[in-house]
Amino acid sequence: MTDNGKLSQRNPDDPTRRKVVVVGASTAAAVGLGGAFAVNAVAGERKGPGHGRRPEPPADCYQLTSETTEGPYYIDADKIRQDITEDRTGIPLTLALRVIDTETCRPVRDAAVDIWHCDAIGYYSGYEASSGGGGGGGGPAPTDSPTGTPTDAPTGPPPGGGGGHQDPTDDKRYLRGTWRTDRHGHVTFKTVFPGWYRGRCVHIHVKVHVDGEWTDAGYEGGHTCHTGQFFFDEDSVIATTTLDPYVTNTTERTTLTEDTIYDQSGTQGGLLKLRYRKDDIAKGVLGSITVTVDSDATNDGEDGGGPAPSASASPSASAS
Structure with a gap:
């Protein structure tokens, strides 16, 4: 698809301000593509015995999805699109998400959801010179054989995915995108199954931004209520x-x-539910998950996040 989105820059004088340029006016409309595949976390509400009594929310709504580090390779809402594949090859992956508010157990509509991940070889767009690719076909190949003995300590981010944000090293933007949740909290992306790189298991990064405004120009303002990984x-x-x-x-x-980074807590920690043909995964994979967030909180992941699940006011938050 043709994409004329422009890179937005963070304003150091106003860290909560976000502005993006959309591909076209039609992308500013909410889209429910793939919503039927997403997990419905609000099912099972019970009516109280009294007339007009508020339904009791499901206990799962009180289990916040784990916050994690942003990692060094985030680019702020660079492309407003659902298909983020570009020219990357790999197993087709449809990622169907639903965003739910932990206090109200209601869908979070009109949120801006960012996802980004490495390609099959381990390279991140925008950071091919510094990300940890591990093979041919996905990123820059070395042109010379190494010589001599290294005398300096290694540079760049540690293999665990931390190390703070880095500035992009190139203008490529494959496997990155931002899209808007519909009135049911659904958002769907088309991409490829990620690969791996030194020190990390296979994963996808995600951010959820709320309280901003969608305009013909894109998405502005608001704050980041969730930074996590799938x-x-x-x-x-x-x-x-x-x-x-x-x-x-x-x-x-x-x-x-x-x-x-993964806290071993299953769905709460970002483990996707995957559907694919067991005898032929190459045909494609459907991954789905409900992301439960505190819309009033600010979790930008820049302070490193944490491997443990987010705290919750509910006594059921620590349940497995």
Whole structure:
């Protein structure tokens, strides 16, 4: 698809201000694509015995989705689009999300949801010179053989995904995009199954922005209420490793249980529910999850987030 979106820059004098330029006027409208695939976390409300009594919300609404670090490779709402694939090759992935408010258990409509992730070889767009690709076909290949003995300590972000935000090193923007939740809190993206790089399991980054304004020019203002990551079960990842282009990724893979960011809490920690043909994952994968957020909170992930699930006022928050 043709995309004329322009990179937005953070304003250091107003860190809550966000502005993006949309691909076209039609992208400012809410779209429910793929909403039927998303997990419905609000089902099961019970009516009280008294007339006009407020329904009791499901306990799951009080379990906030884990906050994590933003990581070094975020670019602020650069492309307003649902199909973020561009020229990247890999197993087709449809990512169906639903955003729910933890206090009201109601869908969060008109939120701006950002996702970004590496390609099958481990490279991030905008950061091909510094991200940790591990094979051919996805990023810049070395032109010279290394010589001599290294004398300096390694530079760049640590393998765990922290290290603070870095400035982009190139103008590529594949596998990045922002889209608007519909009135049911649904938002869907088309992309490819991510690969892996040194020190991290397979994952997708996500941010949810609320209280801003959608205009013909894009999305402005508001604040980031959630910064997290989505994860993939080991069986699905292993199924990709024998297929092109994933098979060319020679980096040693970190498993889900070895990862330093995933908190091992399942759905609450961002583990996706995946559907695909067990005998032919190459046909495509559907990943879905409900993201439960505190719309009044600010969680921009710039302070490193944390591996533990977010705290909650509900006594059921710590339940598995």
